[in-house]
Amino acid sequence: MEKFIIHKGLVVPVDRANIDTDAIIPKQYLKSVKKSGFGPTLFDDWRYKKAGEPGMDHSQREINPDFVLNQPQYQGASILVARENFGCGSSREHAVWALTDYGIRAVIAPSYADIFFNNSFKNGLLPVALSEDSVEQIFKSMKTMDHYELSIDLEQQSVTSTLGEQFDFDIDSFRKLCLLNGLDDIGLTLQHKDAIRAYEEKRQRQAPWLFS
Amino acid sequence: MTAKTLYDKLWDAHVVRQEEDGTALLYIDRHLVHEVTSPQAFEGLRLAGRGLWRTNSILAVPDHNVPTTPQHRGQGTAGIEDPVAKIQVETLNDNCEDFKVNEFLMDDIRQGIVHVIGPEQGATLPGMTVVCGDSHTSTHGAFGALAHGIGTSEVEHVMATQCLIQKKMKNMLVSVDGKVTEGVSGKDIVLAIIGKIGTAGGTGFAIEFAGEAIRNLSMEGRMTVCNMAIEAGARAGMIAVDQTTIDYIKGRPYAPANEVWDQAVAAWQNLTSDETASFDCTVHLDATTIEPQVTWGTSPEMVLPISAEVPNPEEEEDALKRNSLRAALAYMGLKAGEPMNTIRLDKVFIGSCTNSRIEDIRAAASLVKGHKVADNIKLAMVVSGSGLVKQQAEKEGLDKIFIAAGFEWREPGCSMCLAMNADRLESGERCASTSNRNFEGRQGQGGRTHLVSPAMAAVAAIKGHFADLNALSV
Ligand code: SF4
Numbered sequence: 001m002e003k004f005i006i007h008k009g010l011v012v013p014v015d016r017a018n019i020d021t022d023a024i025i026p027k028q029y030l031k032s033v034k035k036s037g038f039g040p041t042l043f044d045d046w047r048y049k050k051a052g053e054p055g056m057d058h059s060q061r062e063i064n065p066d067f068v069l070n071q072p073q074y075q076g077a078s079i080l081v082a083r084e085n086f087g088c089g090s091s092r093e094h095a096v097w098a099l100t101d102y103g104i105r106a107v108i109a110p111s112y113a114d115i116f117f118n119n120s121f122k123n124g125l126l127p128v129a130l131s132e133d134s135v136e137q138i139f140k141s142m143k144t145m146d147h148y149e150l151s152i153d154l155e156q157q158s159v160t161s162t163l164g165e166q167f168d169f170d171i172d173s174f175r176k177l178c179l180l181n182g183l184d185d186i187g188l189t190l191q192h193k194d195a196i197r198a199y200e201e202k203r204q205r206q207a208p209w210l211f212s
Numbered sequence: 213m214t215a216k217t218l219y220d221k222l223w224d225a226h227v228v229r230q231e232e233d234g235t236a237l238l239y240i241d242r243h244l245v246h247e248v249t250s251p252q253a254f255e256g257l258r259l260a261g262r263g264l265w266r267t268n269s270i271l272a273v274p275d276h277n278v279p280t281t282p283q284h285r286g287q288g289t290a291g292i293e294d295p296v297a298k299i300q301v302e303t304l305n306d307n308c309e310d311f312k313v314n315e316f317l318m319d320d321i322r323q324g325i326v327h328v329i330g331p332e333q334g335a336t337l338p339g340m341t342v343v344c345g346d347s348h349t350s351t352h353g354a355f356g357a358l359a360h361g362i363g364t365s366e367v368e369h370v371m372a373t374q375c376l377i378q379k380k381m382k383n384m385l386v387s388v389d390g391k392v393t394e395g396v397s398g399k400d401i402v403l404a405i406i407g408k409i410g411t412a413g414g415t416g417f418a419i420e421f422a423g424e425a426i427r428n429l430s431m432e433g434r435m436t437v438c439n440m441a442i443e444a445g446a447r448a449g450m451i452a453v454d455q456t457t458i459d460y461i462k463g464r465p466y467a468p469a470n471e472v473w474d475q476a477v478a479a480w481q482n483l484t485s486d487e488t489a490s491f492d493c494t495v496h497l498d499a500t501t502i503e504p505q506v507t508w509g510t511s512p513e514m515v516l517p518i519s520a521e522v523p524n525p526e527e528e529e530d531a532l533k534r535n536s537l538r539a540a541l542a543y544m545g546l547k548a549g550e551p552m553n554t555i556r557l558d559k560v561f562i563g564s565c566t567n568s569r570i571e572d573i574r575a576a577a578s579l580v581k582g583h584k585v586a587d588n589i590k591l592a593m594v595v596s597g598s599g600l601v602k603q604q605a606e607k608e609g610l611d612k613i614f615i616a617a618g619f620e621w622r623e624p625g626c627s628m629c630l631a632m633n634a635d636r637l638e639s640g641e642r643c644a645s646t647s648n649r650n651f652e653g654r655q656g657q658g659g660r661t662h663l664v665s666p667a668m669a670a671v672a673a674i675k676g677h678f679a680d681l682n683a684l685s686v
Binding site for chain 1: 228229237239241251252255256259260262265266268295299300337339340365368369372373374375377466467468472473475476479
């Protein structure tokens with residue numbers, strides 16, 4: 001998993017509450033055999049004029065120019081700001097895969113749905129929870145300038161904006177450690193490589209038939 | 213030394229590391245892989261630049277999406293008409309080639325349902341931990357193994373580390389005491405167990421099935437019982453090792469041989485619960501009272517003996533339950549008080565990882581022999597669990613019995629168990645099925661599934677409705 005230490009990037013505002021995972025990635029794309037490639041269909045229903053199907057050339061589809069992700073000033077955004085209860089609905093990990101595949105490294109919102117929140121950490125996506133007031137301020141500030149960037153410092157647990165605003169956030173220490181070191185479950189388990197090897201050696205002597 | 217259950221012994225033998233919070237790193241001996249839940253796991257390894265920890269622990273096979281019609285099977289993956297399904301199977305093939313994983317391809321005689329081929333090949337052995345990205349992995353517990361289903365993230369975790377992060381489950385003993393009457397199979401036993409403890413009865417437990425009726429089952433019957441442990445809510449079901457287990461394994465391709473065999477057999481003798489071991493929960497069933505079972509609703513716990521009548525929801529006192537009974541009857545198109553043995557059928561499916569082994573096919577064939585499928589049955593099919601089961605059945609001439617009666621004799625795969633390939637029910641169609649799930653839409657949108665044993669399915673095909681096992685002899 002990619003480490004998350006400090007990330008500075010352009011912010012895109014998706015000014016809605018209760019953005020559900022169905023909206024983030026519609027069900028027809030779950031048939032995919034991949035964990036990657038969901039970026040072009042992130043927010044598919046909002047982003048394109050007509051419903052899409054897996055296997056389409058999405059670059060040829062008619063886009064909805066009103067949706068923020070399609071607006072020129074937000075191209076290349078890597079931080080998404082939204083309102084409360086982000087990621088509610090179905091448990092699909094595909095929602096997180098769609099965000100990261102698109103290039104989003106962090107989401108900022110007042111609150112998150114549990115499963116989405118957990119899934120994010122497994123995939124190197126940082127869900128930052130700020131107070132409603134702070135989120136409101138970010139939305140307001142964005143309207144005053146064209147290229148609004150945020151810098152998220154995980155070590156310091158703080159977010160700083162181009163305008164010099166600063167917001168602090170809380171995060172569970174274990175999750176922070178995993179993200180800072182780029183550790184997913186697999187990465188953590190692999191820290192015990194030697195224990196696994198030692199177990200295998202002992203076991204192979206006792207029960208060689210398990211290893212052929 | 214404190215007395216241990218079989219589950220305790222299996223668990224203890226596989227703990228690599230115990231954390232203070234109760235989680236443990238558990239070593240996995242055998243990893244079975246199929247096309248539906250593995251693609252993202254392989255992709256995850258690639259994205260992270262990781263390899264497989266122990267390639268020879270993995271055995272892969274496509275089963276869920278493969279067509280079962282001979283004309284389609286002859287063409288390999290080109291014969292899969294659904295493009296999405298085809299890609300899934302091709303992806304499995306490509307992944308196995310890239311990562312050098314042992315895979316039985318679609319046209320390999322050893323191909324079949326993942327839970328049939330593991331034991332058939334001797335790839336499932338007593339004392340192992342066995343996982344697969346599929347909930348019916350509990351099947352393999354019949355061999356005195358600790359076997360359960362896992363999710364896609366965990367598939368990747370096992371591929372990369374050979375371990376799972378787990379918390380220990382509680383111990384449950386289900387003892388089926390006494391002898392069953394003739395014709396009562398492992399399927400009837402397990403349906404009766406689920407009827408008794410409910411679909412959540414085993415949640416949080418590893419179930420050990422024991423008692424005279426379980427010991428008297430063949431390995432095929434034991435696999436049927438453990439297969440459906442998950443339908444009772446338990447991720448793992450298991451049965452102690454005895455001579456039946458050992459006889460089944462001997463000589464199979466992946467089983468140990470020569471002096472290693474003797475060493476293994478000696479170790480396997482210990483794979484039983486100690487006499488004084490204590491269980492967190494114990495359930496007893498009287499085998500002598502178990503009749504052939506038929507499910508009438510949309511959950512495996514909605515099950516009754518063939519001699520019973522469809523229950524009346526209005527007699528249920530709990531309002532929530534009453535509503536779910538009403539909904540089940542409405543979905544199933546049944547009326548309260550209807551005798552089970554008058555329910556007429558449209559289709560009959562003999563197959564799935566629950567009941568597609570040679571013994572199942574023999575049991576059905578012995579009843580079908582000399583009869584014809586009833587006129588109201590639009591489709592009756594037999595789908596062997598593996599190419600080798602099919603070959604064996606053909607050697608015994610069982611295919612001819614089925615074909616003469618009007619059954620379709622298909623190529624191996626999951627088929628109409630979950631209707632991911634072209635084999636499915638149309639809306640409103642009623643099916644006698646030897647599979648394991650009667651959920652709404654499981655065999656096709658609007659389809660109505662009744663779970664039964666192979667023998668009951670065979671009789672139903674001939675009579676056109678459910679009937680007692682001796683209905684054909686009068
Ligand atoms: S036969 Fe049915 S239950 Fe068994 S693995 Fe296939 S789909 Fe799952």
